[in-house]
Amino acid sequence: MTRFDSLLAVIAALAAPRISAETSAPSHHPHSPLFIARLSPKVLVPPASGNASGTGAFVLTSDDNRRVRLSYDLTYASLRSPDIRSVALRNFSAGGNGKVVHVICGEGNAACAPGAARTLAGSWDERSQLPLTPGLVSELTAQRIYVEVLTGRGPELRAQLEPQPFMAGYTQYIGRISGRSAQGPVTGTAAVWLVAIPPDKPLALVDATVAGENATLRSARLGSLTLLKAPGLRSPTVSVRIDSKQIRGLSAAELQSPVLVFTLATDPPVEIRTPLVVVP
Amino acid sequence: MRALLVALVFCGPARPAAAQPVPCAGGTLDMSATSDTPFTLPTFNVGQRVTLTSVVIGFTPSSIAWVINGPMIKDYDERVGTLSSGQVNWSTTPVTATDLTSSPISFYWKPDASQIHPLNGGPVSRNVSLTATVGSTTCVVMRTFSVDRNAALAGKTANDFYTSNHRAPMEMNPAKGLVIDYHQEWHAAPATHLSAAASDFFVFHRKLLARFDSWRSEFGYPPIVPWYPGNPIPALTELQPFVPRNNTFLPDANRLPQEYTIAGVNSVNPRHRLADFTSLDDLDAIEFSYHGQVHCNVGHGFGALFGDMCLFSSPKDPIFWRWHKFIDVIYANFCGLKGLTCAPGQPPPTDVWMADNAADLAAGGTVPSQPPHYISPDIWNRTAPATCTPPDPATGVIRSCGSSADHENPVAGQQNYLYATIRNDRPGATMAVYVEAAVYIANASLGLAWPTNFGGPPAGMPLPETRQFITLNLTPGQHTDIGPVPWTPPSPLPSDHWCMYIRVLSTQTSLGIVEGPDIDANTGGSNSIAWRNVKIVNPAMMRMQSAIVTVRNLRPEAATVDVVINVPKRLAETGQVELLLRSTLLHHIGDRNEGLVGLKPAVNAKKDDRWVPFVVVNPLVRIKGIVLRPREESPLTIRLKPLRHLAEKEPIRLEQYTGGKLDGGTMLIFEAP
Numbered sequence: 012m013t014r015f016d017s018l019l020a021v022i023a024a025l026a027a028p029r030i031s032a033e034t035s036a037p038s039h040h041p042h043s044p045l046f047i048a049r050l051s052p053k054v055l056v057p058p059a060s061g062n063a064s065g066t067g068a069f070v071l072t073s074d075d076n077r078r079v080r081l082s083y084d085l086t087y088a089s090l091r092s093p094d095i096r097s098v099a100l101r102n103f104s105a106g107g108n109g110k111v112v113h114v115i116c117g118e119g120n121a122a123c124a125p126g127a128a129r130t131l132a133g134s135w136d137e138r139s140q141l142p143l144t145p146g147l148v149s150e151l152t153a154q155r156i157y158v159e160v161l162t163g164r165g166p167e168l169r170a171q172l173e174p175q176p177f178m179a180g181y182t183q184y185i186g187r188i189s190g191r192s193a194q195g196p197v198t199g200t201a202a203v204w205l206v207a208i209p210p211d212k213p214l215a216l217v218d219a220t221v222a223g224e225n226a227t228l229r230s231a232r233l234g235s236l237t238l239l240k241a242p243g244l245r246s247p248t249v250s251v252r253i254d255s256k257q258i259r260g261l262s263a264a265e266l267q268s269p270v271l272v273f274t275l276a277t278d279p280p281v282e283i284r285t286p287l288v289v290v291p
Numbered sequence: 292m293r294a295l296l297v298a299l300v301f302c303g304p305a306r307p308a309a310a311q312p313v314p315c316a317g318g319t320l321d322m323s324a325t326s327d328t329p330f331t332l333p334t335f336n337v338g339q340r341v342t343l344t345s346v347v348i349g350f351t352p353s354s355i356a357w358v359i360n361g362p363m364i365k366d367y368d369e370r371v372g373t374l375s376s377g378q379v380n381w382s383t384t385p386v387t388a389t390d391l392t393s394s395p396i397s398f399y400w401k402p403d404a405s406q407i408h409p410l411n412g413g414p415v416s417r418n419v420s421l422t423a424t425v426g427s428t429t430c431v432v433m434r435t436f437s438v439d440r441n442a443a444l445a446g447k448t449a450n451d452f453y454t455s456n457h458r459a460p461m462e463m464n465p466a467k468g469l470v471i472d473y474h475q476e477w478h479a480a481p482a483t484h485l486s487a488a489a490s491d492f493f494v495f496h497r498k499l500l501a502r503f504d505s506w507r508s509e510f511g512y513p514p515i516v517p518w519y520p521g522n523p524i525p526a527l528t529e530l531q532p533f534v535p536r537n538n539t540f541l542p543d544a545n546r547l548p549q550e551y552t553i554a555g556v557n558s559v560n561p562r563h564r565l566a567d568f569t570s571l572d573d574l575d576a577i578e579f580s581y582h583g584q585v586h587c588n589v590g591h592g593f594g595a596l597f598g599d600m601c602l603f604s605s606p607k608d609p610i611f612w613r614w615h616k617f618i619d620v621i622y623a624n625f626c627g628l629k630g631l632t633c634a635p636g637q638p639p640p641t642d643v644w645m646a647d648n649a650a651d652l653a654a655g656g657t658v659p660s661q662p663p664h665y666i667s668p669d670i671w672n673r674t675a676p677a678t679c680t681p682p683d684p685a686t687g688v689i690r691s692c693g694s695s696a697d698h699e700n701p702v703a704g705q706q707n708y709l710y711a712t713i714r715n716d717r718p719g720a721t722m723a724v725y726v727e728a729a730v731y732i733a734n735a736s737l738g739l740a741w742p743t744n745f746g747g748p749p750a751g752m753p754l755p756e757t758r759q760f761i762t763l764n765l766t767p768g769q770h771t772d773i774g775p776v777p778w779t780p781p782s783p784l785p786s787d788h789w790c791m792y793i794r795v796l797s798t799q800t801s802l803g804i805v806e807g808p809d810i811d812a813n814t815g816g817s818n819s820i821a822w823r824n825v826k827i828v829n830p831a832m833m834r835m836q837s838a839i840v841t842v843r844n845l846r847p848e849a850a851t852v853d854v855v856i857n858v859p860k861r862l863a864e865t866g867q868v869e870l871l872l873r874s875t876l877l878h879h880i881g882d883r884n885e886g887l888v889g890l891k892p893a894v895n896a897k898k899d900d901r902w903v904p905f906v907v908v909n910p911l912v913r914i915k916g917i918v919l920r921p922r923e924e925s926p927l928t929i930r931l932k933p934l935r936h937l938a939e940k941e942p943i944r945l946e947q948y949t950g951g952k953l954d955g956g957t958m959l960i961f962e963a964p
Contacts, residue, residue: 174479180579
């Protein structure tokens with residue numbers, strides 16, 4: 012069995028109830044698609060600068076009656092202002108500003124907790140104050156829903172919610188980062204797609220952000236694979252694409268039970284291990 | 292008295308600069324023409340949304356009226372799936388009288404009769420007039436637009452418009468129309484309104500294709516044709532990609548996996564052939580295997596951009612539609628094999644065939660064909676690729692790669708190339724959407740049994756690459772050459788005589804018989820089965836002057852067989868052909884005086900204990916009354932003396948009969964050294 016076969020088998024075993032006969036690749040779509048938001052000031056309209064960043068993991072589930080719910084974990088960090096006015100989902104494609112379709116905090120709803128770095132969680136469904144409608148699900152899959160963080164200094168972060176884009180079988184993971192440094196608790200959000208592009212071109216997209224007092228990343232690893240090593244400029248966020256060659260460097264065990272390992276640039280450095288959980 | 296002011300602003304596409312507003316009621320009247328897809332005035336394309344707006348300055352009209360040269364439609368609905376109101380179907384909306392008194396007015400021009408496929412006589416002028424009434428004054432402004440049905444200009448093909456139209460209000464990407472959204476939505480969140488079944492990959496994409504075909508029909512374009520990725524991407528300007536494709540796309544690496552062919556292949560995979568898949572849900576495995584593979588081999592995986600074939604925005608690439616049409620053909624094949632009702636139904640039957648011999652060819656494939664059947668002129672071997680016209684197979688394109696006269700003895704241990712002719716010219720023929728010719732080989736004798744000697748039950752084992760013997764959209768009344776099928780002939784030992792058994796497979800064509808073990812009966816009884824015997828040679832023996840064939844009792848009981856050999860008269864009369872029979876075989880012949888006709892013992896030939904040499908002295912040789920036990924066999928060697936004046940190709944025909952019925956035969960072609 013080749014390394015790619017092993018990867019496909021792992022993907023299949025983790026994500027799909029059935030294994031396709033000819034390649035062992037997953038044969039069905041995940042039931043609950045994951046949408047990833049990579050928050051940056053550069054995609055604000057108009058664009059802004061700054062070191063703020065964030066990661067959002069949004070999971071769309073539906074029941075037997077096709078009632079849908081979008082559950083999310085969202086972490087932002089390094090905002091210029093700790094005065095969070097609102098975090099909301101809005102409806103427009105990249106490059107344009109749209110109206111609010113769901114309020115995560117602020118905007119007349121529960122106030123946002125102050126702080127330049129936070130992790131939020133919640134959900135949006137048909138019973139929300141602004142309901143999640145079939146039309147908005149279509150807007151979501153078409154990448155016309157974005158999340159925006161508004162602070163006392165105006166819009167600071169934005170990201171479109173993006174589905175896995177490749178015409179290939181894939182496994183999706185989320186990780187809830189939790190740890191503690193000398194400065195206090197550290198939380199965060201991680202989201203990963205492991206994509207089995209046939210016949211032998213697997214790739215992975217890894218996104219994660221940590222939030223905590225002075226919590227930036229000194230390094231980040233997926234198992235034994237170094238994703239980020241930043242002795243100089245340090246960020247709370249890692250957002251990388253891993254190619255086939257790098258994935259083939261991972262052991263079967265690392266693929267079977269993937270773990271993200273973050274080393275915080277705190278004093279002293281702190282290592283946080285975050286097991287990734289498959290979103291079926 | 293009403294004043295009528297008429298201004299003809301410009302009369303044709305050559306004079307757009309002459310456009311001027313018309314003075315009217317103390318102000319001016321004009322019109323603007325825009326679209327949400329690229330255009331250069333005064334030209335629009337059929338199927339392109341056109342918005343005309345009245346431009347009124349200095350007065351307020353009490354009414355306006357448009358007169359627009361048609362044909363045109365107001366809009367169309369290409370949505371797929373189910374809404375609360377039910378299933379969504381393709382529909383068009385006419386421009387109404389009310390629309391013609393409103394501004395702005397949006398519509399899609401349809402083609403002129405001269406622009407409907409297969410015609411395309413170039414742009415056609417369409418006049419538009421706008422009449423404004425204010426009090427007793429009526430003003431008219433006129434424009435002439437040019438409406439094209441462009442098929443080649445980058446950015447203005449049918450695909451460009453169709454996939455950009457109906458862009459969502461919140462969408463900034465001008466190239467991302469509703470179709471792209473729908474495709475992305477189905478893949479990203481299939482359990483929404485688009486499809487009833489999450490795994491209904493085939494149904495959704497068939498509907499998506501049907502919508503585009505409806506649009507194409509509405510606007511004068513031909514239907515989408517399938518593209519088989521085992522062939523190169525057609526070099527057509529209308530197939531220019533939206534973003535550059537992966538320039539290392541290799542057709543040979545994208546051939547149809549055998550398990551998706553009708554013939555299939557024996558393997559460890561429990562699904563040997565298309566019919567082995569248990570359900571559409573089971574067949575859906577193709578989505579993330581072969582389907583995804585072709586998408587991402589045409590496009591780029593890592594670093595792909597919007598519109599890349601590896602992404603869900605892939606409908607931007609025109610090859611997407613042809614590729615999915617081929618997937619749809621696989622879907623149709625599966626439905627046909629399984630007897631499933633897959634809307635909108637199966638293509639009509641057509642009797643696709645291959646000829647058994649020259650007489651069968653002359654008779655147009657009438658069943659049954661007369662013997663001999665083992666000399667099909669519709670399959671031949673080449674030791675190097677033939678020159679075909681056109682070079683590459685393409686859907687619906689008739690191709691010529693030579694003929695049976697080009698046949699060369701297959702050379703063992705190195706790559707050879709098979710070519711074949713598929714015929715769709717029987718009475719009542721319809722377009723053959725998908726035809727594959729599966730080639731099975733067996734070593735060999737003058738008689739073999741199907742499928743026992745051809746890979747075993749239940750359905751034999753074709754040469755792996757006969758999946759390249761595929762033709763798509765073969766039009767009625769036509770025949771085309773297919774191939775090459777690369778293959779490596781096996782060793783010619785112990786017998787260099789091999790049998791090729793060919794089955795023409797299509798869900799539109801029935802074999803017409805239940806195949807039995809008798810390949811001669813099968814071939815004669817079905818014009819979708821062909822047979823050709825070949826002699827495999829070693830590379831050092833390409834100019835061979837001897838051959839070994841096997842006499843075999845095909846039956847499960849003892850039987851008496853006869854062998855008939857036709858030798859060219861010139862060779863027989865000069866005594867240049869020797870026949871070596873096993874001494875054991877001679878013991879099976881009851882009466883040698885009666886049993887050996889046209890032969891005499893070779894007096895000066897070298898003898899050994901096993902072989903007994905004879906010289907052929909008559910063009911017709913008979914070895915009669917060979918009594919063989921069940922399945923017993925014996926080799927027979929035919930050899931030419933060294934010749935100085937051998938014609939280029941001297942055919943010797945051998946046939947075996949049991950009880951007067953032909954079991955099989957072969958044509959040996961000896962070539963000058």
